[in-house]
Amino acid sequence: MKQTLYLAWRYLAFHRLKTFILLTSITLILYLPVGLRVLVNQSSQQLTRRADATPLVVGSKGSPLELVLNTLYFRSDFPEPMRYSEAQKVRDSGLARIVPMYVRYHSRGHPIVGTSVDYFDRRELAVQTGRLFTFVGECVLGARVAEALGVHVGDAVISSPENLFDLAGEYPLKMTIVGILAQADSPDDDAIFVDIKTTWIIEGIGHGHQDVADGEAAGAVLSRDGNRVVANASIVKYNEITEDNLDEFHFHGDLSDYPITAVVAFPPDQKSSALLQGRYENADERAQIARPSEVMAELLDTILTIESFVLAGAVIVGIATLASASLVFMLSLRLRRREMETLFKIGGSRANVGALMASEMVFVLVTGIVLAAGLTFLTSQFGAALVRALIRM
C-alpha cells in the first residue's frame, strides 16, 4: 500500500500543473458555497446585533431602509430631514428616551454625526483619550478616523463643503478634537461625532459673527435705524469656535424648526414601544417609525434570497467542474493505457493498478477538501476584517 501511495504521489508531483488545476478547481468549488454561507451568517449576526441595539428610529416618511442605514451605519443617501420638534414630541410623550441624529456632512470623507452625548452611553462607546464634547465646535473621533487622519486630541478637523461651487453656502467649520474613542469595530470607528448644534452651525443656521454694535464691525454696517442694524456680508463670521468667540455664536428662530435626520427612541418596555409605534400609524403623519431589527430582517431575507441564487449557481458550476474533473481523469486513464500495460507486464495486479489510480483521485479530492476547510476557517476568523479592508481601499 505504501508503494502504491508513493507511486501516486510521484505521479501527481511530476504532473504539477495538472494537479494544481485540479486541486484549485475542487478546492474552490467546495469553498465557495460554504465560505459564502459563513460570510453571510457573520454579516447577518452583525446586522442583527446593531439593529437589535437600536429599538426604534423615527424619520421622515420615505424608505425605511435608507433611514436605518443612514442612522445606524451613517451611509446611504442623506434622507429627507425632519424638524427637531419631532424629537421633542417623542421625548414629551414620555414613552421613550431619545437620541437625535443629524447625519449629513463629512470631513475628508468621514461622516460627521450630529447627535447628543447620550449616544455614547447607548452604544457603550468608551473614550480612549480626552473627553466627550461639551461645547459646540468640539468633536470626538472614532478610532479609525483618528488613525487614518493621523490626528490627536487638541488638533482640529474641518468640515467639507457639500458643494464647492456654492459660494453663498455653508462655511467650513474648524472643529477641535477633544476626544478619541476606543476601537469598537463598528461604523462608529469611522465617524466624527459632534453635538447636533454643531451640525446646525456647519449648515449656517447657527453662527457667530462680530457684534454689530461693536466699533470693529462699523465698516460692515450699512444702516442703523434705532435698534435695527443692517450689515453687509463683509461682517466677520467665525469659522472656528474658540473660548473667546463662543458667546458670539447663536441660533436664529425656534430650535424646534431645525433639521434632523432621525430620532433613535429607546422605550423602557414593550408597552411603551407599541404605544409609540401606534402614534405613527396615521397615514397623515409626515414622519415614520421604523424598527431596525425588522428592517434588517427584511433586508437579510432579501440577501438570503440572493445568496440562494448564488448557491444554486455555485452548485451548478460545481457539478460542471466535477464532471470536467471526472472527464480529465477518464481521459487521463486513456492516455495512460501504455503506462498501465507496462505496470501489468512488470507484475502489477489489476487491483494494484486500480488502487494506484484511485489513490491519485482520492489524494486530490482529500487535499481539495482540506484546503477548502482551511479557507472556510480563515473566512470565519478574518472575513469581516477582509471586507473592512476592501471597503477602505
Added chain:
Amino acid sequence: MRLALLMMAALMAACGSSEEVADVAPSERAKAPLRVYTVSYPLAYFAERIGGAAVDVTFPAPAEIDPASWRPGAETIEAYQKADLILLNGANYAKWVERVSLPASTLVDTSESFQDDYIIIEDAVVHSHGPEGEHSHGQTAVTTWLDPRQAVTQARAIQGALLAARPEQGTDFEEGLAALEKDLEALDARMEEALGSDAPFVASHPVYQYLARRYGLDLHAVDFDGDAWHDLEHLLEDHPAKVMLWKLDPPADTASRLRDMGLEIVIFDPCANRPAAGDYLSVMEENMARLQSALSR
C-alpha cells in the same frame, strides 16, 4: 438603488462588531437619589422641596455670579451631562445652554407651558446680514419665577419630570409639590396685597418684568450695567418714581447720587443665585417687606 443599498448593507454588516446595548429597566435603576442639575437657584429650591430625600439637587454656579451671564467650564458641563435631570428655566435664561452639549432626554424646560406669555423686550437690537435676514438676540425677559403663579407652573413641570423618572415615588413628589404650591400661593397673596400700588417705580436692571406684570406695577428699568444716568434722568421726567429697585446694594457714590435725585433705594433680590442665608421664600418675603416699607413712607 435598492440593490446598491442591499450590497452596501451586506458589506457594512461585515464591518460590524459585537455591541450589546440594553435599555435600563426601571427596576434596575439605581436606588440612589436622582441627580438633578439646575440652571438657577429657584429651580433648585423647587426641586429640593418637591423631591426631598429622593433627589440630589446641584446648582453649580459660584455664589458671587449672576447665573444668567455665567458660563460653566467643561468639567461642570460634564457633570451636567451625567445628571438624571437638567432643569432649564426657559425664556432664553442661561444662554450658555444653547452653546453646550447636554443630553436631549434629560432636559426639562420648566416654563415651556407658558412660553406664549413670555415678555418680549421691545428694545432688543435687531440686525440683518446676508441671506438669513433680520434677527435679534436675547429678546425675552428671563426671570420668570418672580411671578409666583408662573413659579407654581414651573414647579409642576419639575414634579412631572421627577414623576416620570421615578414613578414609584409619585406620592412623595405630589406631597412635596402640594406643600410648595401652598407656600407660593400664600406668597403671591401677600405680595398682591403688599404691592398693590399705582406708584411709579424705576429699576436698575431690566429683570423685574414678570413681577411688574403680575402685580400691575408701573415700573420702568434702566440698565446700570452701562452709563444709565442720562437714561434715568430722561425717564424720571415722565415717570416721577420715588423708589428704585436694585438687585444688590449699589456702590456708595451711586447710592448717594440717587438719593440726591430723590430716589429711595430698595433691594429686591431676584434670588437667581443661592442666598447666603434663608431660601427663595424667605428672600421674597424680605424683598416684599422692604418694598412695602418704602411704599408706606
